[in-house]
Amino acid sequence: KAQEGKTVALLFDSLVSPFWVTGIEIMREEAAKRGWETLEAISNFDDNRQFEQVRAMIEREVDGILIIQTDANAVIPAIREANAAGIPMVHFNRPPAESDAYSVAIQADNRAIMRETVQFLVDEAKRIGGTYKAAILIGDLGDVNAIQRRDGFFDIVDQNKDIIEVVSRISTEWNADKAFAGLTNALQANPDINFLVTSSDFLHPQIEQALKIAGKWNKRGEEGHVLFAGFDGDEGAYQRLLDGFLDACGVQNLFLEVDMAFGAFTDLWAGEKPEKLLLDPGFVITQDNLEETRDAMWGFSVWKNQQG
Amino acid sequence: MTPPHAGGEAFLQARELSKSFFGVKVLKEVGFTLDKGEVLGLVGENGSGKSTAMNILGGIHQPDSGQMTLAGKPYRPTGPKDAQRAGLAFIHQELNLFENLSIEENVFISGFPKRRGLPLINRRKIGKETKRLLDLVDLGHPPGTRVGKLSQGERQLVEIAKALGFDAKVIIFDEPTTSLSRRESEKLFTIVGRLKAQGIGVIYISHILGDVLRVCDSVQVLRDGAVAGGGPRASMSIDKIISMMVGRKIGNLFPPRESHPGEVVLDVAGLTQPGVVKDVSLSLRSGEVLGVSGLMGAGRSELARILFGLDPFKSGTITVEREPLENPSPEICMARGLAFLTEDRRAEGLLMEASIRDNVALSSLNSYARGLSHRLSWPKLDRDVAEVSDKVKVNTSDYIRMLVKHLSGGNQQKVVFAKWLLRQPSIFILDEPTRGIDVGAKLEVYKIINQLVLDGAAILFISSEMEELIGMCDRIMVMNRGEVTGFHERGDFDGERILETAMSVGLREPEQADRKER
Amino acid sequence: MPIDAAETPVDTKVEIPKVRAFRRLLERLILSEYLVFYITGVYFLIVWPIVPEIASFSSLRNILTDMLPLLVVAIGQTFVLIVAGIDLSVTGVIAMASVVGASIMTSDGGYLQGSALAIPVGIIAFLVVGGLIGGFNGWCVTRLNMPPIIVTLTGMMFLGGAAIWFTKAHSPTSSIAGLPRAFVAIGGGTFAGVPIALFVAIAVVVVAHFLLSQTVFGRWLYAIGINPKAAKVSGVPVDKAILWAFVISGVCAAITSMLLTGRLETGTPVLGQRILLDIIAAVVIGGTSLAGGKGKIIWTVGGVLFLVTIDASLKLLGSSLFIVFAVKGGVILLAVGLDAMRQRILARGSG
């Protein structure tokens, strides 16, 4: 095959959450399957360093660059450099800002997925009845995905102001200690919080800890259960769905996204010009559809591996 | 009652101790002996190596060569702790107390008694023990008082108490009375007598030769790091000690000068800063040297600092060449023709890590800057620096690369002089300009001063050396406790009387403050 | 044993002069003020066979352009270190100036959107932000008697937060894009094939070098760094000079911010957040002392060159973050170790 022996650069800005770790593992496997070689670099959230990494990869004459940038605007010059060098560039999970430079972005439809997830929670609330005090753990305010997820959340709760009041917006900056402290304090200020959404599943351990301390870590159907939804679809989320603590989780279809990204490279090498933004529709996994949908959930396969 | 010592040797013996700092030989084969119950006086000019010799005894410095024996055994302390263990207590020249700790903690800092079986300080014990020691030196403060709250003299007493607590066989006093009043000094002499009676050896360093002759059994004189002489008290006199210290008669030291005072260039009236100086008035003429005398802590340096805008003052006026000097700062004062030679050349006078040129040029940079960018004109600067440095005879040819820290004290002092000469100021405030420099260098300094006066400069000459003031000044102003207590005219100079004026407002009797001699 | 002993003297007689000569050469190298340039050269020669790409024209060009932003801010830091201060707020300045400047020039809702004045005013805004923050730092240090470390540390925290806040008020996204092409050229453009940033950096180097080595102000800074008390007694306007050193540091950080903002075509509030330690490390490795009174622009150029060369090689090697961190930490330790050794040799040399 003409594709064999290609080299692809994987430029991550970090590997902080299981999502990225699993992502890079799936990529390595997929690439190996296709006979590609990979080069990896992590920028540790530094836009300028990432720009320099892109230039270094161009220097190494790779065949394609897969990038997870920190900032949507600041990545544009890097795309230009890649364009000038004729090297295809694919953005994974975070699209760049609008510009004349050409690259392909794969992204989960965060807002839609979050809407759907929160909608499930609201339906549950209506089913049970009563009024709700809601809290959301917001991600880093510099991250598009975090903002889209927050917006998806507010799209739905704002339509249901009659039964849901948002009493706490907890800024986590994607930082576990901040999330924990923030949630503990929020629970202190509003002990009657009973509707909780997190913008990422990697904060589950902290949430569990905080809810346990507050005596609110109860299963679905039990007295004092907090309606709880997550996002990403990692193995912890699966476990908590299984145990009945988590009601719903918006899942990014990681397998699909990697496949789309590598497909985009193949297309680009073949001289085609895919759309600039390719959306992963994602899906919501809930207590109700757990059995049917879990095979598409990346966290489930990680979970299965861990179970041995 | 000198006990017999082993093998005919003295209790403490030092032989041929040598020590260099940064290539400069500070001690040259110095030796001395000390018996039990003997008080040995160590005298010499500033920088003659007294403290260095004692620091070697105390384990703070290691000698380059030489041997010491203590009680017949070789003695070579590798650190202060070592010396303490061997039975040596040391009262340092600069006080060695921690202001943030209490008196009792200071006394026991190098070895606290602990509570039985616990690593905790036995507070009761150190309190009791400290109280006993403080009683010995007549200091009434509770042992828990923070040392930061004590006055300088009280701190010196704490140092002495601390040394007494060591149960030492030898005690070194390095200038212990600098901050003590007469009464406290007397108390100290009693203590020394008592130590002597207990068979403890005492080394006593002081610049007050009268005291030395009074308390010591024998005297040893150092000059330029070498032993210049010595002997039992009976064979010594103040004159003899001085000529040993200095190496020649003092009379030659002051080159003669004609004086022709002119206009008043610096006029100070009613200068007052609470707690520092009170109602100081003086007038200084061009072509005149006005000496300022006083005991340590009389406020002379403080007065000089106020005049140069380094410290604030509350009321009074300073007039320079008939124009009032408002809100003085060093920059303003320099623009008005003042120069200030600080008494602390290490801390305030020099950039030790910089070259001679950088030091000499520092105060005059602006006059060598050209254009909008203030670009320096190096060739001209270098030429002038070399010229002025040659004039004061700085002992090197490489002004550009030689670092000041490698110069000897006297040469360093000349660099400070050169710095101010380059500016060509008309009024000099000299605070102890000959401090810590050797006799030859002193003579150079006096010549520079004479030349300046001949060229019409006015000089305020602060000095603690009476002889120097008498030899150099046209008039001497005397201060005590921040007040002017009198003026003496040339021809009417008399050391005894000046000293009397310096003490005329007694330290302990503020009600006599208005008795001024004119 | 006795047989060996009989032979050894012969050996040593031959060896000693060589060993001595080698030692002397080593000492001379360590004492040289251009040590860091030699080390960089040696390092380069070592990695060349491993990653031959490093010697390619475009790679060398990348090293050059990568070092420019770091160089400019490090030069500002040199001034502050010379007066025995430190400026940790530079990253805050970089972030704040970036978003303030961008908010003026951006084509989506900038204050001077589309106006001919947008770029000049934007550039002035960068410099004013830097100058004001630097001035504030200097004022706190000289007038309020606060330690520079803490003043600038809180400055860094405050400005980092404030820059995000500011961005939020001016842009729906997390950064401000849409900057005019002419401005962007400062960071990424070329003139006659030479990066414009290079001209900017050279100008900064020349002015800084001139200030430090040729002017009264420069002499004052060194004097203050060596002994502020003596400087004051000698009539040096100590407070004023320290204040200006901080202003220069702020302005240099602002210029760096311009270069980075232009390069990324984006005003972002996290710009430069992670390079603080690189900046200080570069200056110190060059030979400028944290204790003050010692430092040269050319040394800082060497320090930055060294750091960027190492970085470039690590990037080309595809090294993990761990190695990057460890190498940087090791390099700083090495630099301070060398400096300690240098001090010891100097003390011995004069003793």
Place this chain on the structure above:
Amino acid sequence: MQVGENRTTLLLLNAAPWVAFLAVVVVFGVLSDRFLTIQNFMNILTQSSHIAIMAIGITFVLLTAGIDLSVGAIMYVAVAVLALFLGGIPVVIAFPLVGLIGVALGAMNGYFVIKLRGQHPFIVTLATLFILRGAAIFLTDTRMVFVEESVMSLGRTSYFGVPWAIWVFAVVFVIAWIVLRETPFGRQIYAVGQDPTAAAKAGINVPRILFSVYCICGFLAAVGGLVSIAQVAAASSTFGFQIEFPVIAAAVLGGTSLFGGRGGVVGTVFGAVLIQTVQSGLVMTNATPYIYPLVTAVIIFLAVLIDGLRTSILDTLGRRKIRVEEIA
């Protein structure tokens, strides 16, 4: 006269942190009715405990006029080792081992600080900060690490109604307080910080003291890491990142001088609690998240400003007075 005014100002400045604390409590108490509750007070103490413990450690270092920037990195390394290698081991064995790692890393700092004397500890610990963060990233591969349930459950355990973290905090505080005030070692730390040359002359083994304080600081950084991880259950690659800032700030806020010899752990604990009180108050009043770093920065700034003013007044008061009766 002037000095008399100075004394009043000094009194005010000395009281300023307490006044500020009171003001903070009152403001948040008015803004949120849940703020002034025992439970919230417990929360604040719990959440500030890891900062306070580390700040106590850094107090030892600051008292010798040093600084340790690597505490956050030590904390991360310690926790990473716990999570990755000490998984199956019971906590009674695992925790002391982690503490030992802290001591070892602190000893590394101490060694370099002593060996590279003349180099400010700032730059030395900056270098070890880099190296240790690198080592932690190497160990974790930047992944999030999780600790066992046995560790996590400690984060939820209370004895006599008081959370585990507060007990640890209290024990560390009491021991540190006793060590600094009542042991020869503690008093010698103060002496070294005040004047290392004089301390050496008094026969104190200055390098040994310096080495020990960095070991203590490293140990308490590891303990802080344990207390923190027991609460938050998992550590990402940002664990302990830049935590040195609030930690140093807590100590300085509590009156410990950056120039050595002055301060103590009581103030430090106070500083840590004050910072956490503000943070928690901001969350409770649902303040916009952007304001957090700003408020924290301003508080630290004011604290140091007060410290600076206090120091300069102390200097003025400490100046030699020739005419004592005029200032009495």
